[in-house]
Amino acid sequence: MNMKEYSRQGDEAGSAETAVTLSVNGEMHQLRISPNVVLLDALRDRLGLTGTKKGCDHGQCGACTVHLDGQAINSCLKLAVMCEGHEVTTVEGLANDAGLHPVQQAFLEHDAYQCGFCTPGQMMSATALLEDERIGTDDAAVREAMSGNICRCGAYKNILAAIQTARGQGQAAPTAGKTS
Amino acid sequence: MDTQVIGHRTPRVDGEFKLTGRADYTVDWQAQNMLYGYPVPASIAHGTLEKLHLDTARAMPGVVDIFHHGHFPKLYRSPNSPTHQDQVSEVRLPFEDERIHYDGQYIALVVAESFEQARAAAHAVHADYRRESGAIASLLDTDREGRLLASEGASRGDPEKAFDEAPVKIDHTYHIAAESHMQMEVHATLAEWRDERLIVHESSQGVVYQHKAMARIFGLPDESVEVVSHYIGSGFGNKLFMWPHAVATAGAAQMLGRPVKTILSRQQDMESGGNRPASRQRLRLAADPDGRLVSMRHDSTTETSFVHRYVDSLGSATPSLYACDNVAISQRLLEVHHGTPCPMRAPGETSGIHALETALDELAVELEMDPLELRRRNYADQDPASELPWSSKHLDDCYTSAAKRFGWERRDPAPGAMRDGDEIIGWGMATASWPALRMPCAARVELRDDGSVMAACGTQDIGTGTYTIVAQTVAELSGVPLKDIEVRLGESTLPAGPLSGGSMVTATALPAVAAALRNAFDALKEVATGEGGAFEGSDPESLEIEGGALKDDQGKRVSFGEMLTQQKLGSVNGEGQAAPGDEKGQYSFRSFGAHFVEVRWDPGISRLRVARVVSSIDIGRAINPSAARNQVEGSIVMGIGMALTEKLDYDPRDARLINNNYADYIVPCHADMPEIGVELLDNPDYAFNEFGARGVGEIGLTGIAAAIGNAVYHATGKRIRDLPITLEKVMDT
Numbered sequence: 001m002n003m004k005e006y007s008r009q010g011d012e013a014g015s016a017e018t019a020v021t022l023s024v025n026g027e028m029h030q031l032r033i034s035p036n037v038v039l040l041d042a043l044r045d046r047l048g049l050t051g052t053k054k055g056c057d058h059g060q061c062g063a064c065t066v067h068l069d070g071q072a073i074n075s076c077l078k079l080a081v082m083c084e085g086h087e088v089t090t091v092e093g094l095a096n097d098a099g100l101h102p103v104q105q106a107f108l109e110h111d112a113y114q115c116g117f118c119t120p121g122q123m124m125s126a127t128a129l130l131e132d133e134r135i136g137t138d139d140a141a142v143r144e145a146m147s148g149n150i151c152r153c154g155a156y157k158n159i160l161a162a163i164q165t166a167r168g169q170g171q172a173a174p175t176a177g178k179t180s
Numbered sequence: 181m182d183t184q185v186i187g188h189r190t191p192r193v194d195g196e197f198k199l200t201g202r203a204d205y206t207v208d209w210q211a212q213n214m215l216y217g218y219p220v221p222a223s224i225a226h227g228t229l230e231k232l233h234l235d236t237a238r239a240m241p242g243v244v245d246i247f248h249h250g251h252f253p254k255l256y257r258s259p260n261s262p263t264h265q266d267q268v269s270e271v272r273l274p275f276e277d278e279r280i281h282y283d284g285q286y287i288a289l290v291v292a293e294s295f296e297q298a299r300a301a302a303h304a305v306h307a308d309y310r311r312e313s314g315a316i317a318s319l320l321d322t323d324r325e326g327r328l329l330a331s332e333g334a335s336r337g338d339p340e341k342a343f344d345e346a347p348v349k350i351d352h353t354y355h356i357a358a359e360s361h362m363q364m365e366v367h368a369t370l371a372e373w374r375d376e377r378l379i380v381h382e383s384s385q386g387v388v389y390q391h392k393a394m395a396r397i398f399g400l401p402d403e404s405v406e407v408v409s410h411y412i413g414s415g416f417g418n419k420l421f422m423w424p425h426a427v428a429t430a431g432a433a434q435m436l437g438r439p440v441k442t443i444l445s446r447q448q449d450m451e452s453g454g455n456r457p458a459s460r461q462r463l464r465l466a467a468d469p470d471g472r473l474v475s476m477r478h479d480s481t482t483e484t485s486f487v488h489r490y491v492d493s494l495g496s497a498t499p500s501l502y503a504c505d506n507v508a509i510s511q512r513l514l515e516v517h518h519g520t521p522c523p524m525r526a527p528g529e530t531s532g533i534h535a536l537e538t539a540l541d542e543l544a545v546e547l548e549m550d551p552l553e554l555r556r557r558n559y560a561d562q563d564p565a566s567e568l569p570w571s572s573k574h575l576d577d578c579y580t581s582a583a584k585r586f587g588w589e590r591r592d593p594a595p596g597a598m599r600d601g602d603e604i605i606g607w608g609m610a611t612a613s614w615p616a617l618r619m620p621c622a623a624r625v626e627l628r629d630d631g632s633v634m635a636a637c638g639t640q641d642i643g644t645g646t647y648t649i650v651a652q653t654v655a656e657l658s659g660v661p662l663k664d665i666e667v668r669l670g671e672s673t674l675p676a677g678p679l680s681g682g683s684m685v686t687a688t689a690l691p692a693v694a695a696a697l698r699n700a701f702d703a704l705k706e707v708a709t710g711e712g713g714a715f716e717g718s719d720p721e722s723l724e725i726e727g728g729a730l731k732d733d734q735g736k737r738v739s740f741g742e743m744l745t746q747q748k749l750g751s752v753n754g755e756g757q758a759a760p761g762d763e764k765g766q767y768s769f770r771s772f773g774a775h776f777v778e779v780r781w782d783p784g785i786s787r788l789r790v791a792r793v794v795s796s797i798d799i800g801r802a803i804n805p806s807a808a809r810n811q812v813e814g815s816i817v818m819g820i821g822m823a824l825t826e827k828l829d830y831d832p833r834d835a836r837l838i839n840n841n842y843a844d845y846i847v848p849c850h851a852d853m854p855e856i857g858v859e860l861l862d863n864p865d866y867a868f869n870e871f872g873a874r875g876v877g878e879i880g881l882t883g884i885a886a887a888i889g890n891a892v893y894h895a896t897g898k899r900i901r902d903l904p905i906t907l908e909k910v911m912d913t
Contacts, residue, residue: 036296045295050208051201053413055364056446060842063364091201104199108191111806114814115643116198117205117364117413146850150842152362153414153643154817155810156853 020081024049025093035081040064042080043090051091051120055150062149065121066090072128074148091120094127103127103166112162114153122149126163137167181864185656186871189806193662194411194647203411206368206383207443214370215244217429217442218298220288220305221451222280225517225835226315229278229287231308237290240304242297245436248288249275253431258393258422265676266392267421269454270520272487273397274424274431280309281486282518283836284451289428291440315517315835319458319483320355320902326481326514329491334499334565337506339464342475346466349475350542354463354535355902357827358483359456361524362847365413366449367423371430372439377404382426384409384670385419386679388638391672393422394430407672412642412680416818417523418454419642420681425452447840455828457483457492457521459531463539471549471557473504478536481512485520489513492521494532497613497882499565500770501536502558517835518828523681525818526614526878530885534822534903537610537886542899550593551890552583552609563768571763571867574798575611575772581859582796583609586776595897603780605791606895610883612797616769616865616874617684620759621692622675625654625700628751631728631741633660635696636668639677639689644877645807646685652803653690653871657697659727660740675755683771683875686803688758691869695756701725703752704740714738714746758869767867771874773797775816775887778854781895786907790820790854790888797858797879800865801872808876812858815880821848823885827904 017032024047031046040057043049043066052075055063059077066075067089094101100108103126113119129135129145136142142163143156151159197203222229234246252275258268274286288305292298316322343349370381378398384390387407395405412419425442433440444453459482466475480494495509524530544551559576562569583589591607592598598605626634635654641647651665668674675696678688705720707713708730715723715732724731729739744751778792793816802808825846829838839845858880864872885903892910893899900909 034294034296036300041295044208045210048210049201050205053205053364054207054443055366055413056842058446058841058843060446061364091199095200100196100199107199108195111192111810113195113198113643114645114807114810115364115412115414116194116203117643119198120201123199143850143853148849150362150364150847150849152364152416152818152847153810154814154848156817156848156850157813157856158810160850160853 018081020084022080022083022088024088025090033080035079037080038076039078039080039083039088040075043075049090049092053117053120055118062125063118063121065124065149067124067128070128070131072125091123094123101127102169103162106162106166110158110162110165112158113155118149118151122151122159125149126166130163130167183656185652186803187801187805190648190652190662190804192645192648192807193651193667194641205365205411205413206370206381206409207365209370209381211370211372211439214439214441215291215293215436216295216298217432217440218290218302219286219425219428219442219444219448220290220302221284221448222287224280224309224311225283227280227309227311229280229307230310232288233306237301237304240297240301242293243301244291244293246288246290246305247275247428247432249278253434255397255427255431256399258396264392265389266396267389268393269421269423269522270488274428284448284519286424286428286452289432291432291436317518317830317832317835318358318516319460319481319514320357321832324514326512329511329513332491332493332495332511333509335508339475339477339506339508342506343464343466343477346474347469348543348546349466350539350546351464352539352542352901354461354538356459356531356534357903358458359524359822359826360450360828360845361416361418361454362845363414363416363418366444366446367419367425367453368443369426369429370439370441371433373434377406378430379406380426380430381408383412383419385412385415385640385642385681386421387640387670387672388676389679390422397427398430409640409670412640414643415680416525417527417681420523420679423453446842450840450845451837452519454522455519456524459494461494461535463535465539465543467543467547471547471554473502473558475506476504478509478532480532481514483516483521484513485518486515488520490521492531493528497529497533498536500563501560501611501613503560503564504558518830518837525815526881529614530881533613533882534886537883538889541608541890541893552579552588555579555611566768568766568768571767571769572800572863572865573772574861574863575774577861578772578774578796578798582774582776582794585857586794588776595894602784603782604895606779606781606891606893608887608890608894609774609776610887610890612773612775612879612883614683614771614879614882616687616771616868617682618687618760618869619678619684620757621677621688622755622757623689623692623696624675625693625696625754626751627700627704627740627744629741629744629749631739632664632666633658634666634668635693636674637677637689637693638672638674639685640670640680642680644680644811645804646689648807649686649803650689650693653693654697657694658725683877683879686873686875687869690803690871690873691758692756694870695758696754698754699756700752700754703754704730704743707747707749707752708743712747714743763867769868769874771799771879773879775884777887777891779888779891779895781910786911788824788892788907788910792855794857795859795880796861798861798863799876799879800863800868800874802860802862802876803871803873805860808860809858811876812880813856816856816884817848819881819884820852820888822903823888823905825904
């Protein structure tokens with residue numbers, strides 16, 4: 001069975017729906033959604049961008065982390081209709097034609113995951129913190145800044161090593177969307 | 181075995197899928213015309229459902245149907261047989277009757293066109309209950325003893341007499357709170373019926389088991405079911421056996437004639453998706469003045485629910501760990517009114533070894549002996565339980581190496597004697613152990629005309645690295661590079677493979693893959709030496725495999741792909757099976773290790789931190805050393821949670837779960853990380869299997885909480901016998 005044979009059908013029986021235009025990874029998407037749809041479910045269920053994961057739906061675990069105008073946010077705590085006019089970047093937007101983003105490459109080399117389910121969120125937080133001048137570069141500062149992203153497999157040691165390696169390699173790729 | 185790929189660090193072959201968001205976890209799947217299911221959980225723990233008020237919910241946008249007792253297909257229970265691989269986590273079917281046995285038990289399933297609509301309607305369902313008093317919230321809240329399990333008892337010698345006559349003894353009781361697995365991907369099912377066939381996507385550690393159970397429950401021939409689980413957002417044991425949400429979802433899909441996807445909320449997952457049962461353990465140990473154990477008694481009680489009998493075998497390691505002539509273990513089982521417990525990483529022995537290793541520390545204090553020295557004096561050179569020799573045991577090397585790396589010889593034994601500024605330093609240690617398990621397994625390998633190789637097995641990769649180590653095995657034996665090897669797992673229609681549990685997949689699946697690959701080589705040699713073949717007329721036995729090619733003794737070399745292309749063949753296949761053999765009666769198979777822990781206690785601000793963990797673990801051969809070390813490091817992280825923070829809090833008044841979320845059930849995060857130094861000894865265990873691997877998923881969790889607790893005692897002088905060791909216990913006792 002191939003995932004591509006499936007496609008999402010619309011909300012034909014939805015309640016009062018709103019038109020919203022979302023810019024995700026540099027592409028514009030027009031959606032009609034009810035106002036209670038959070039960005040996470042819009043990405044996953046409507047746009048088929050399932051790389052962003054739902055771990056708790058309450059802003060407690062960090063698995064759903066995406067960038068909104070370059071800032072890391074919990075997409076489960078953001079209504080999709082509030083994101084019009086902003087640039088959303090998801091894990092699908094990290095790699096480009098030249099290959100993996102330095103953070104992805106470092107995660108691969110350091111085995112900075114096990115099951116991989118929290119990994120997109122870890123990487124989105126990591127790419128944001130590496131661009132954030134307010135966050136120190138030492139291990140303790142990185143650990144503190146990453147503490148909103150739970151990894152129940154406990155690959156924290158390797159995640160930290162991967163982030164510090166990516167920092168050393170200059171984290172070249174853009175993180176706030178390919179259009180910028 | 182001199183190896184080129186096995187035993188060497190290599191990035192995961194599925195890494196790029198996970199890192200780019202392309203890995204297809206169950207929750208990511210969508211089907212044409214799919215509906216969303218959302219369960220309605222009971223809000224009482226003990227009583228009867230009298231009436232469901234569904235009118236409001238039924239009238240809400242997008243709602244298609246609401247299933248409940250009286251409106252659901254009539255199904256069969258699964259026989260729940262380990263032998264026939266149809267075990268389930270809860271034998272009771274969803275909506276079977278109106279009795280409520282625990283908080284969160286499903287009373288209805290709302291099905292709607294969108295997730296938001298299903299969730300909104302589920303919240304609009306109201307229920308009338310007849311509550312009953314006397315709900316038992318937890319084993320921790322009752323003096324009830326439960327019933328004695330004859331199946332779990334064992335003894336040798338006369339431990340009672342030896343205890344009574346011994347000069348040094350301890351007798352203490354330890355409690356461990358129920359824990360939640362807290363795997364990142366909640367339980368999820370996508371069920372679809374196509375031409376009377378049931379196709380299920382499930383986040384599962386056992387597709388074969390779920391396949392069989394679904395067939396029995398829906399009264400279908402095995403051929404009419406398929407279970408898929410390509411990527412699993414981990415499981416830690418609670419996805420070994422199917423839960424009722426999957427049955428409810430498949431039943432709804434059957435009645436509606438449309439695919440239905442149900443993803444539990446985190447709250448539902450924690451209430452009704454499994455937990456490690458709370459335990460009470462009494463340890464009575466006695467020694468002679470030289471520290472030689474003369475008596476060990478380990479009496480345990482664990483929880484199960486009222487709808488399923490789950491036994492967490494707490495004492496199973498105790499008779500094997502130390503040389504002692506007089507040993508007895510017993511276990512009791514107590515039914516409680518909360519969600520059904522199930523295996524959780526290193527089930528049973530994590531709890532049992534915690535109590536035993538804490539009790540040994542207490543005995544060392546009584547003996548005024550170094551706790552490491554106490555363990556050395558009771559070293560078991562053979563398995564005292566089976567009286568068989570160990571296949572390979574290097575625990576003494578683990579003790580020596582880890583103690584040296586940790587700096588144990590600098591330990592001042594007096595509690596509170598080691599300080600660094602405002603902090604009091606505590607050092608503790610414990611032994612780790614987990615049995616080496618292996619089951620029968622089948623696999624299939626395909627050599628293809630494009631030079632690639634495909635290996636398939638109906639087991640799973642739950643994040644442990646199974647995709648990668650299967651590919652490494654194929655690469656090692658065929659000489660084909662990893663990039664040209666495809667591994668297929670997680671489909672119940674593939675040759676039957678094992679549960680991803682018990683640390684058994686490596687030792688179980690790799691020999692089957694190797695057998696299948698060798699059969700594929702034989703098929704290729706038959707082609708090569710047959711009419712028109714590149715080695716026509718040669719003796720197949722004279723051909724060797726090298727670098728993805730066949731080679732004869734004249735130096736002629738033809739690649740697999742070239743050979744198949746010449747003969748106009750797309751592929752040759754090999755099926756293979758492997759199972760444990762006579763070695764089971766000749767040796768005892770078990771892994772061992774040692775944890776050394778430093779905690780820091782700042783009494784001024786009541787801060788307790790694990791600062792440093794040094795572990796040496798002997799798992800035989802690590803097929804992929806980086807993935808294997810990751811398993812042990814992750815276990816240590818989970819052990820820190822078990823020791824210091826993790827507890828499912830059931831309200832003693834009504835047995836409802838209070839902390840059913842990630843904010844109130846505290847698991848370790850980045851900022852909690854100590855310095856972790858894990859060493860894997862490399863002593864291949866070829867008596868166990870041809871690759872020398874014993875598995876690595878569980879062992880790191882055993883003993884770690886005890887080592888932390890023993891370090892807390894060393895820092896504070898306070899022996900906290902109940903996990904988790906929360907701050908108020910250190911402050912008050």
